[in-house]
Amino acid sequence: MSSITILMTLQNLAGILTLAGATIVVAVVIFVLLSASEEEDKDTAKHKVYAVRTKYFAILTLVLVAGLIISLRLVPYPRAGSVADETVTIVGVQWFWRMGNGEMTTGPVEFVGSNEVTVPSQKNIKFVVTSADVNHGFGIYDSKGSLLTQTQAMPQYKNLLYYKFDNPGEYYVVCMEYCGQTHSYMVGKIHVQ
Numbered sequence: 001m002s003s004i005t006i007l008m009t010l011q012n013l014a015g016i017l018t019l020a021g022a023t024i025v026v027a028v029v030i031f032v033l034l035s036a037s038e039e040e041d042k043d044t045a046k047h048k049v050y051a052v053r054t055k056y057f058a059i060l061t062l063v064l065v066a067g068l069i070i071s072l073r074l075v076p077y078p079r080a081g082s083v084a085d086e087t088v089t090i091v092g093v094q095w096f097w098r099m100g101n102g103e104m105t106t107g108p109v110e111f112v113g114s115n116e117v118t119v120p121s122q123k124n125i126k127f128v129v130t131s132a133d134v135n136h137g138f139g140i141y142d143s144k145g146s147l148l149t150q151t152q153a154m155p156q157y158k159n160l161l162y163y164k165f166d167n168p169g170e171y172y173v174v175c176m177e178y179c180g181q182t183h184s185y186m187v188g189k190i191h192v193q
Contacts, residue, residue, distance in 0.1 A: 137176025
């Protein structure tokens with residue numbers, strides 16, 4: 001891996017862009033302060049300030065729009081309307097997970113599932129995530145403890161989360177939102193084959 005690739009991670013790029021933006025803001029403030037020190041009549045000063053403000057606003061708008069267009073392409077989530085190879089229903093219940101392959105045909109309270117589920121690797125999995133009682137945080141971790149993806153499990157609402165497991169193995173579902181006394185034991189397992 002080249003040194004340029006290492007240096008230009010997304011976080012480093014965001015830091016560089018933030019520093020550049022802050023430098024521009026400081027330069028504009030210094031320019032305004034230096035230009036304000038000269039004695040001139042009020043109408044002339046007002047006209048100059050409005051001219052600078054208009055140009056600054058136009059440039060800032062262009063930079064923000066360009067930044068949004070560039071950065072939205074880098075979002076690591078699948079586009080809306082993704083086609084799922086398999087669907088998994090997830091229901092959070094104090095203090096365990098009910099998971100099952102396929103769409104839920106009952107309400108969250110009546111849904112019968114297991115604390116473990118098996119899915120294929122290299123397939124686009126659609127997780128339909130809800131809760132039977134309180135808010136839960138549905139987080140998928142690998143065996144090293146790294147968070148891979150997450151969404152909220154909320155009562156009376158279904159969140160859709162698409163994820164593709166690149167490698168077979170054991171993955172863990174951990175509740176990421178404090179939900180009561182035994183919250184820390186709310187762990188499920190996803191077997192990826």
